[in-house]
Structures are given as C-alpha cells and as structure tokens.
Amino acid sequence: MTTLRTLAAAVLLVAVAALPAQSQAKNYGKPLTLKEKTPISAILKDPHAYHGKRVQVEGTIVEVCEERGCWINIASDKPFEKIRFKVDDGVIVFPLDAKGKQAIVEGVVQVNMLTKEQAMAQAKEMHKERGTLAKFDSTKYTKDVMDVQIKGDGARVQ
Amino acid sequence: MRDNWHSDDAPPARGARSIPWRRWSIALHRDVGYLAVALTIAYSISGIAVNHIADWNPNYRVTKTLVTVAPIAMTSEEGIVPNVMKRLNLTEPPRSSFRPDTSTVQLFYKGTTYHVDLPTGQVIVEATQSRPVLFEMNQLHLNHAKRAWTWIADVFALALILLAVTGLFVLKGRLGITGRGAWLTAAGCLPVVYWLIFLR
Numbered sequence: 001m002t003t004l005r006t007l008a009a010a011v012l013l014v015a016v017a018a019l020p021a022q023s024q025a026k027n028y029g030k031p032l033t034l035k036e037k038t039p040i041s042a043i044l045k046d047p048h049a050y051h052g053k054r055v056q057v058e059g060t061i062v063e064v065c066e067e068r069g070c071w072i073n074i075a076s077d078k079p080f081e082k083i084r085f086k087v088d089d090g091v092i093v094f095p096l097d098a099k100g101k102q103a104i105v106e107g108v109v110q111v112n113m114l115t116k117e118q119a120m121a122q123a124k125e126m127h128k129e130r131g132t133l134a135k136f137d138s139t140k141y142t143k144d145v146m147d148v149q150i151k152g153d154g155a156r157v158q
Numbered sequence: 159m160r161d162n163w164h165s166d167d168a169p170p171a172r173g174a175r176s177i178p179w180r181r182w183s184i185a186l187h188r189d190v191g192y193l194a195v196a197l198t199i200a201y202s203i204s205g206i207a208v209n210h211i212a213d214w215n216p217n218y219r220v221t222k223t224l225v226t227v228a229p230i231a232m233t234s235e236e237g238i239v240p241n242v243m244k245r246l247n248l249t250e251p252p253r254s255s256f257r258p259d260t261s262t263v264q265l266f267y268k269g270t271t272y273h274v275d276l277p278t279g280q281v282i283v284e285a286t287q288s289r290p291v292l293f294e295m296n297q298l299h300l301n302h303a304k305r306a307w308t309w310i311a312d313v314f315a316l317a318l319i320l321l322a323v324t325g326l327f328v329l330k331g332r333l334g335i336t337g338r339g340a341w342l343t344a345a346g347c348l349p350v351v352y353w354l355i356f357l358r
Contacts, residue, residue, distance in 0.1 A: 100266025
C-alpha cells in the first residue's frame with residue numbers, strides 16, 4: 001500500500017512539473033536565435049527582398065487562430081498593417097487569450113501570390129469566422145493578391 | 159469449481175519451475191488498468207471533442223454580442239482609445255489596441271475584445287472563455303504542455319499497448335483468444351485493415 005501511495009505521489013509530482021509555469025513571458029517552440037529584430041513595416045514594404053529570409057519581428061498579437069491556435073496576426077509598427085505568423089499544426093498552439101499581448105517571433109518570410117478567386121475565398125472564410133461588422137465586399141477583389149507571412153518555429157509571448 | 163483464469167498456473171507436469179505468465183499477465187492488466195483509468199477517460203473525452211473541431215471549438219466558448227453606441231469622432235489617433243473607453247464605460251485601460259483600418263479600432267482586454275466601427279458606433283464584444291475541464295483535457299491530450307508531459311504521454315501509450323496485449327490473454331477456453339475472443343479481435347482489426355487498403 002505504501003509503495004502504491006509513493007508511486008501515486010511520484011506520478012502527481014511529475015505531472016505537476018510537466019505543466020507549464022505561469023510566468024509573465026512564455027516561450028513557444030524553438031528558442032529565438034536572432035539578435036536583431038526586423039520592423040514588420042519593412043517586410044511589408046518590400047516583401048520580395050525578405051522572401052526566404054529568416055527574421056525576428058515584434059508586435060501586438062491582434063488575432064489568433066480560433067480552431068487550432070496555429071497562427072497569429074501581429075500588428076505592424078505602422079498603423080493599419082499586420083503580418084501573419086504561421087506555425088505547423090500542433091507544433092505551437094497559441095492560446096486565444098494571447099490577443100493583445102506582445103509577441104516576439106522568429107521564422108522565414110514567405111511570399112505567395114493568390115489568384116483573386118483564392119484571395120476572395122480566403123477573405124470570405126475569414127469574414128464568416130470573425131463575424132466582423134462590415135459587409136463582405138467581393139468587388140474589392142479584382143486582381144491577384146500578394147500574401148506575405150512568416151512561417152515560424154519559435155515565439156515568446158508576454 | 160476450478161478457477162478457469164489460473165489453470166495455467168498449476169504446477170508444471172515435468173517438475174521444473176516455469177513462469178506463471180498468465181497470472182503475471184492478469185496482474186499487469188489489472189494494475190496497469192487501474193493506473194490508466196483517469197488518463198484513458200480524459201483522452202477519450204478529449205478525442206471525441208477534438209474530432210469535431212470543424213463543428214465547434216473544443217477549447218473555448220467564444221460569444222459575440224453586437225451593441226451600438228453613438229458614433230465616435232476620429233479627431234486624433236491618440237484620442238480614439240480614450241473616446242471608445244468612455245463611450246463603452248470601460249474604466250480599465252486595455253491591454254493594447256489596434257487599428258485594422260481607418261474606421262475600425264480593436265481594444266484588447268483579458269478575455270474580451272471590442273471591435274469598434276467608429277463612424278457607426280457598432281461594437282462587437284467578443285468574449286472568450288476556456289471550457290472548464292475540457293480545455294485542460296485537450297491540453298494534455300494534444301500535449302500542449304510539451305516537456306515532461308511528452309514522457310508521461312509516452313508511458314501512457316505504452317500502458318495502453320500493454321493493456322491491449324495482456325487483455326487478449328485474460329480468459330482461457332471458448333471465451334478466450336482461441337475462441338470467441340479471436341473473432342472479436344479480428345472484427346476490431348477490420349477498421350485498420352479497411353483504412354490500409356482503401357483509404358490510405
């Protein structure tokens with residue numbers, strides 16, 4: 001009986017140790033390695049110059065993937081701009097309550113061209129998911145759209 | 159009546175001591191089963207919940223409420239957030255704010271986001287609350303904790319394998335693995351075989 005109790009206590013201790021510590025800053029995925037941060041506005045101004053390059057950016061989390069926590073949108077240092085930080089499903093799971101917190105993330109910039117149909121379908125889906133105030137305006141999608149995101153593997157949220 | 163479960167543990171005919179493997183198997187099945195009950199239930203409930211992720215959010219309850227206030231003047235960038243707070247009777251400053259476009263501002267509070275359309279005064283109040291117990295179960299099941307939990311989950315997976323294998327040999331005779339058990343085990347293999355042949 002004593003052995004069983006000791007075993008149960010040990011399992012409980014390990015389980016508690018396995019839970020993430022409740023600290024101010026929380027690290028996700030791989031450690032951040034770059035020493036310098038790149039302004040998001042610089043990436044968005046000339047995305048092709050950064051395509052395939054590893055960058056570290058910082059900003060406020062303004063949106064989190066509701067279903068899987070597999071991406072966050074980060075506000076740029078300039079108004080009305082944001083960039084998506086995408087991670088592989090399950091590798092990092094961002095909690096919904098990260099919205100509004102500061103994030104430092106690291107990954108590789110990816111520039112993709114979306115056809116107007118793809119862009120419209122994506123925007124429609126996002127619009128439906130978010131339930132935003134404005135009516136969905138399909139007439140805005142008249143040409144192909146450049147999609148810029150950071151494919152990431154490490155983040156710190158505080 | 160002779161105990162059907164332990165008939166293999168009768169003294170060996172040739173006098174040599176043999177391992178009472180069935181007794182060990184049953185003891186393992188019993189004790190590992192006790193140890194695995196909690197996680198098996200937690201992982202199963204979480205499994206059902208995350209299977210239907212396309213239909214609902216298994217981790218959070220997100221509610222969106224539309225309220226309308228008087229239109230908010232966009233006099234200066236610095237004045238927008240205080241004006242919105244005043245209009246919405248918010249006393250605490252937000253965690254942060256964001257302007258997605260020229261007519262919208264978002265205020266982020268812990269658990270609540272306000273999406274404000276300044277010219278119309280329409281506000282979506284988005285409240286996010288984690289689902290009690292289920293959120294924690296999903297965290298464990300999907301190994302959000304990482305670190306030591308990875309090892310605990312591995313041990314649990316091994317325990318399930320052990321339970322499955324030892325479970326085959328609990329009973330002897332026509333109800334055991336050489337009788338009815340064989341048919342039921344084969345039936346249980348069908349989904350796996352079907353997947354391997356037709357769905358892979």
